[in-house]
Amino acid sequence: xxxxxxxxxxxxxxxxxxxxxxxxxxxxxxxxxxxxxxxxxxxxxxxxxxxxxxxxxxxxxxxxxxxxxxxxxxxxxxxxxxxxxxxxxxxxxxxxxxxxxxxxxxxxxxxxxxxxxxxxxxxxxxxxxxxxxxxxxxxxxxxxxxxxxxxxxxxxxxxxxxxxxxxxxxxxxxxxxxxxxxxxxxxxxxxxxxxxxxxxxxxxxxxxxxxxxxxxxxxxxxx
Amino acid sequence: xxxxxxxxxxxxxxxxxxxxxxxxxxxxxxxxxxxxxxxxxxxxxxxxxxxxxxxxxxxxxxxxxxxxxxxxxxxxxxxxxxxxxxxxxxxxxxxxxxxxxxxxxxxxxxxxxxxxxxxxxxxxxxxxxxxxxxxxxxxxxxxxxxxxxxxxxxxxxxxxxxxxxxxxxxxxxxxxxxxxxxxxxxxxxxxxxxxxxxxxxxxxxxxxxxxxxxxxxxxxxxx
Numbered sequence: 006x007x008x009x010x011x012x013x014x015x016x017x018x019x020x021x022x023x024x025x026x027x028x029x030x031x032x033x034x035x036x037x038x039x040x041x042x043x044x045x046x047x048x049x050x051x052x053x054x055x056x057x058x059x060x061x062x063x064x065x066x067x068x069x070x071x072x073x074x075x076x077x078x079x080x081x082x083x084x085x086x087x088x089x090x091x092x093x094x095x096x097x098x099x100x101x102x103x104x105x106x107x108x109x110x111x112x113x114x115x116x117x118x119x120x121x122x123x124x125x126x127x128x129x130x131x132x133x134x135x136x137x138x139x140x141x142x143x144x145x146x147x148x149x150x151x152x153x154x155x156x157x158x159x160x161x162x163x164x165x166x167x168x169x170x171x172x173x174x175x176x177x178x179x180x181x182x183x184x185x186x187x188x189x190x191x192x193x194x195x196x197x198x199x200x201x202x203x204x205x206x207x208x209x210x211x212x213x214x215x216x217x218x219x220x221x222x223x224x225x226x227x228x
Numbered sequence: 229x230x231x232x233x234x235x236x237x238x239x240x241x242x243x244x245x246x247x248x249x250x251x252x253x254x255x256x257x258x259x260x261x262x263x264x265x266x267x268x269x270x271x272x273x274x275x276x277x278x279x280x281x282x283x284x285x286x287x288x289x290x291x292x293x294x295x296x297x298x299x300x301x302x303x304x305x306x307x308x309x310x311x312x313x314x315x316x317x318x319x320x321x322x323x324x325x326x327x328x329x330x331x332x333x334x335x336x337x338x339x340x341x342x343x344x345x346x347x348x349x350x351x352x353x354x355x356x357x358x359x360x361x362x363x364x365x366x367x368x369x370x371x372x373x374x375x376x377x378x379x380x381x382x383x384x385x386x387x388x389x390x391x392x393x394x395x396x397x398x399x400x401x402x403x404x405x406x407x408x409x410x411x412x413x414x415x416x417x418x419x420x421x422x423x424x425x426x427x428x429x430x431x432x433x434x435x436x437x438x439x440x441x442x443x444x445x446x447x448x449x450x451x
Contacts, residue, residue: 056363057326068318074297075321082314091305095291098298103280140279 010035010080011064013049015224017217018210019112020073021061023164025209027077029202030163030193031084037208043224081160093155100141100153100161104168107137111171115213116221130179133172138183141165145185151192158196166193174212233258233303234287236272238447240440241433242335243296244284246387248432250300252425253386253416254307260431266447304383316378323367323376323384327391330360334394338436353402356395361406364388368408374415381419389416397435 010028014021016039028035040046040060050058054069062071066083070076081087088094110132114125144153153161169190172179180187193199202209213221233251237244239262251258263269263283273281277292285294289306293299304310311317333355337348367376376384392413395402403409416422425432436444 056322057329057359066315068315070318070322072322072325074325075318078321079314079318082317091302092289092291094305095293095298095302098301099279099293099295102295102297106280136280 009033012037013040013054013062013064014060015040015221016210017213017221019061019221022210023073023108023167024061024063024076024080026167026202027080027086027160027163029208030158030196030199031080031086032198033080033084035208040224041220043226046224077160086158086160086163088155088159089157093159096154097159097161100144101164103137103140104161104164107132108164108168108171111168111175116218126175130176133179134182138180138186142183142185145189152189158193162189162193163199166190166199232256235260236263236277236285236287237283238263238444239433240436240444242284242444245433246296246331246390247284247286247299247303249390249425250303250309250383250386252431253381253419253422254303254309255421256303256307258431263447264443266449269447300383309381309383309386311377311382312380316382319377320382320384323364324387326360326363327384327387330355331387331391331394334391334398337398339441349398353399356402357405361403361409365406365408368412375412381416385412385416386422389413389422 010033012021012024012035014037016037025035040049046060049055049060049062055062056069056071059071061073061076062069063076064070065076065079070079078087088097107129110125110129114122114129117125141153148156150156152158153165165186166189169180169186180190194203201207233256235244235247235258237260239260248258263272269283272278272283272285278285279292279294282294284296284299285292286299287293288299288302293302301310311320330352333348333352337345337352340348364376371379373379375381376388388409389412392403392409403413417426424430
């Protein structure tokens with residue numbers, strides 16, 4: 006009995022948001038069970054649902070999958086968003102891991118103490134405009150196709166466009182000199198499934214505010 | 229023309245060691261070009277060989293692959309060490325991402341300032357014995373088979389056993405209460421390809437000493 010995937014996480018972006026984007030882009034409806042207190046997390050841990058005592062966890066096809074990449078790899082493969090062969094997968098993996106590196110910096114920036122924010126922000130902007138954006142612009146320029154790999158939508162496009170939205174939130178001028186990235190963002194955003202996900206009322210989560218950061222800190226016990 | 233894979237990195241474990249282990253375990257001969265000065269790294273960066281200006285980079289099958297996971301995924305798939313289907317891959321991914329998390333803690337221990345070492349070491353020991361080792365012992369116990377997934381050697385076993393060697397270097401008592409992990413370590417270590425790699429004179433790299441640490445800092449411009 007294949008029902009909808011069920012996502013276990015707190016009510017915020019964190020490490021689950023890329024999974025929400027991928028499922029949504031693939032047109033897959035999913036449920037969410039939000040962890041709202043330390044007790045909710047304890048309960049998941051105590052009933053053996055979390056292999057490493059951590060979330061994200063996604064119940065899908067009879068499995069309780071943890072580890073973001075394991076979850077994303079499964080979804081991408083299942084819904085044919087992972088290239089057509091081993092070489093396309095290699096390119097997709099290379100691109101997706103670059104996106105993950107910049108994303109990680111942005112994630113840590115959102116939860117870092119105020120005193121460290123300026124330095125982190127400067128590094129993010131530098132890496133974005135000097136390392137990551139040029140790399141992806143170069144790929145699109147090299148083949149002139151609509152998508153990063155294999156002339157077909159893949160998870161690489163979805164993860165990258167998600168990242169472009171986060172970068173835009175930080176500083177909308179950073180994408181200025183990258184016309185092909187802008188075009189990719191527009192193209193992917195216009196796909197019916199993505200367009201729907203971008204509209205208010207979808208399961209897409211907003212940036213973390215002070216209040217939800219405090220709440221997450223309590224649940225996950227970090228300072 | 230399929231030549232041997234060529235690994236570009238400095239002469240040390242770092243983020244390339246898991247790739248060396250995987251190739252060696254798969255019985256694949258490989259070449260290494262060591263980065264010995266900041267200029268060596270710049271040369272690679274300037275000739276466009278490094279998509280994100282970073283190593284590891286592996287030349288394989290006409291590609292210049294960067295990003296450790298992209299490289300490992302490619303090698304594992306090519307040499308049939310990634311499970312037989314999507315569900316086995318999901319389990320393998322889940323297991324290896326847990327290994328990667330603990331490996332990352334150990335990697336950072338090597339490069340962290342002396343003042344922070346004690347706290348980091350305590351965390352590593354705690355995570356090893358209360359989170360990661362119990363999780364893998366439980367998997368092996370649950371099916372009673374010789375390998376983690378699908379009753380067959382996969383990358384999950386290779387990455388885990390590599391990790392077990394690093395944990396042993398830190399504290400050989402940590403594995404004491406995990407008989408199935410000990411058995412897995414012995415079993416995998418006895419496979420002809422792995423046995424050979426474990427012998428002196430192989431391409432396996434030793435732990436970092438003060439001298440090579442200073443050298444790596446210079447090359448990678450870490451403080």
